[in-house]
Amino acid sequence: MSSPSFDSGRELDAQDIVTLTDAMGRSLDCYVENEITQDGTEYYFLMPVDQPVVILAWDEDEAEESDLPETELVEDPEELAEIFPDAKAVLAEHDLILQDTAHVMTVRGELPPLEEDKILSLEIEDDNFEDEDLEAEELQELARFYHLDQLYSIYTPLEPIPIFVKVTEDEEMEILEPGDPMIQSLVDTLLLQDADAD
Template sequence: MRDSASGSSDVPTVLVRDSDGRDLLCFLEQLIRLDGTDYVLLTPVDTPVSLFRLQDDADPEPIITLNSSEPILSVADVVLQEHDLTLVRSAVTLTVSGELDEPDPDELEDEDDDDGDEDSETFELLVSFMVEEQEFGLYIPLDPFFVVARMVDGQAELVEGEDFDLIQPRLEAELEEREWPE
């Protein structure tokens, strides 16, 4: 993982903006040219997190749509501040800035369920908290979190919705051809 705090990373960064005007600072991982347009594959500089509703005896339920002024996020802000972390309402995803402990890969292998579902994402709980008698958790995805953007006049524009659905298979095919990542 890159050490963005010390500035020792030589990987260029790109600021990507979504259709709502929110920004996300990312590392530039790959540049892919398709039909005369430059697309970039990016990873967030800050740690991406996902919000889940936690319920007894049930799998955590992801919360997909969330207004950035939601009371849940205000409580998450306070809980994260206790750990010297900051919740950022950025483009594409929520992120957390600050020093996070790296997960131990040996522990993660022991915790994996052998249910054969290779499509399910794996997450690690960062913090949990209560809001109006309901428990929530912020989880870090353990799989790489990629963002796709289109370069237009030197600016990175997030590829969203139908545009993403159309371009994703072509980008994946190009990456497979390049054999990245292994």
């Protein structure tokens, strides 16, 4: 993944917004929640301004035979580009605007009320931590649609998705990938800061 760029023209505080931009020219506006300097390097803890979403593909044949059907997170850029118009159209019916933003797709608009039967608990597997228990992430279903006889669902995480970035020597922001040991170090630092503040 290429290093996103950002506008660092002024001092940041908790409610400033930075814009990450990827190699394809897509952008993602994020609130700056916190700034950490560690070993001489600046890191930022960001939250997307708009609501992140993911798209899952379902195995309908297995769904008929199992209470827990197989589902797969759609990550292939070509597949996402192909189904994007259908996903955007179905969300527009719910007054939500799907955005092909950098790093993660987002929606703009008022989310529907939370319903118990629209919540999916998805276990996220991390190749960097094979020996650890899988953590379940709860997602809220926003819409379903078909594309070429394949069933897809659009979900948004119930918990906010944080983005940790490192400021490089070229004044660019480099996103830390999930599983990067530095993320846990930064989380520990934030927890200590919160404890000291109390």
